[in-house]
Amino acid sequence: MRDQTLPDWYDNSTVDTVTCPTRKGRGAGRPVRRALARLGEALARELSSPPCTESWLGGIEPRAKVGGVFLLVFASTFLHTPAALAALFAVIIVLALSIGLPPKRLARVWLGVPVFSLAIILPAVTNLVTPGETVLSLWHIGNAVTLGPWVIPETITVTSTGLVLAGRFLLRSVDCVTLCYLLIATTDAMVLLNGLRRLGMPKAFGMVLTMAQRYLAVILRVAEEIHLAKLSRTIAAGPVRGEQRWVAAGIGMLFRRTHRLAEDVQYSMISRGYDGDLQVRSRSVLRVRDLAWLLAAISLAAVLIGLDRLRLGSPY
């Protein structure tokens, strides 16, 4: 039988006693750990927080709700004037308040939209993309440079036309994203996917979305386990670069570990009869209030497009 005696270094270990900490720890990697933990908490909250399904909008039949919201999103792409876009925004606020959506959740959505939208639209604010009346001079190059069909002017400026364009894009993005958020907040994920499927979303898309929705929860649990396993063997937080390297390695490890788990999730769904067409507990009959919602959405879209055509408050 193999000798199973402990090595000397283990046997002579002198960690039988511990000493009280003498100074406050200042691990440089602590922010990384905290950021990861908070990200995990936020994801868990979003995945587990029950949507406002008890509200009047939550009670609308999924097909009617998805149809009405998509109609308003579609209508917003036809709107050009700030007045029409702002009017749609006001209606969305009223909708959000009427279903009792916590302002904090809405604020989180609005916080993210400008950041991503501005990143996309920023070049269009300048005369590099949108010529127009100068509002602010940014950088004087000296001489205009011609690059094929493209001319870089001698002074790069922010133009009034560019600002109007960016404002319109931003307002439209906020309108669309908030509308979609209202849909998600008032509809259970499974019911929403079922509604999309009934409106003609291809089976493969439905399957991928259904899996992704479940996969997120699985990834979250595995990520937490990896993080805790590392934490349990960490004596002191390392430098930021080291922690960053660990995060990168952790992502790879996470992928490997979740691959098998995700496969099991899929098999357990198939084993219980899932064939790509998700069946949920929902009514399939449209009632009066579902039709009233659809009618209201159609009327609102028509009024907003009409208002837009009047060009009220539009500088162009």
Add this chain to the structure above:
Amino acid sequence: MSEVVFEVGGIAYSYPGGKPVLEDIGFTINRGESVAVLGANATGKSTLLHLLDGLYFAQKGQVKAFATALTEDSVETPPFSRQFRQKVGFLFQNSDAQLFCSTVDEELAFGPLQLRLPTVEVENRVDDVVRMFEIEHLRDRSPQTLSGGEKKRVALASIIACGPRVILLDEPSAGLDPRTQQWLTEFLGVLHESGVTLITSSHDLSFVAEISERALILSEDHRLVYDGAVREALADLDLLLSVNLIHAHVHKHNGHVHEHPHLHEAGHEHNHGDRLG
């Protein structure tokens, strides 16, 4: 005359780019049997259950369920696909993978809904299994917040809600506390008595001794080395030793050092005349 549920003929399976997991496996399982699939770690027990559930497909040989060959086409083609999923349930080893809905109530309704049962029938089944498993208090909880024992209970309830007549159980007793394990043993006994076919993979010998009559033993070279009564298999210490289900144990009693095959679960008697060291 007994009705054949599974007919497995000379199957082989290996994962992509990997070594074989199963080699030349063949057996038949009849309706109402309780069969234990025994083997050490990584002998292919889970893979075999996946093959029986039509989740993996054999690269050689054939698996037949209810006289129909399990192929990618057959398990996806109605009406067999739906009938097969309704008749055969699979309890996964990892309950976390099996519980993916936002509440226990939704989890229990998931299977019956996918089987396109009428809404009233779905609700009745959910109510019945909630009562049967005594999980009324968990109904609105998220499965992720449950304890290991509660998860296993909900996972089994979610399968029972589909009304299967054949249940594949992958290491069902792993990680359970004694009380939950006792409950599981008794519940599987009730299922067996009502004619449900049980196929359980495990290396917990005392557990399978209680729930199964027949054993299929897989060796570490992934072959079927025994197909017979559980009682006889557990009495054959040389067989159990050769397939790594028990181990040779060295210990000391009153100054005598001796070595003998050791079956932890079933206990053992000492004969100090054996192999004294």
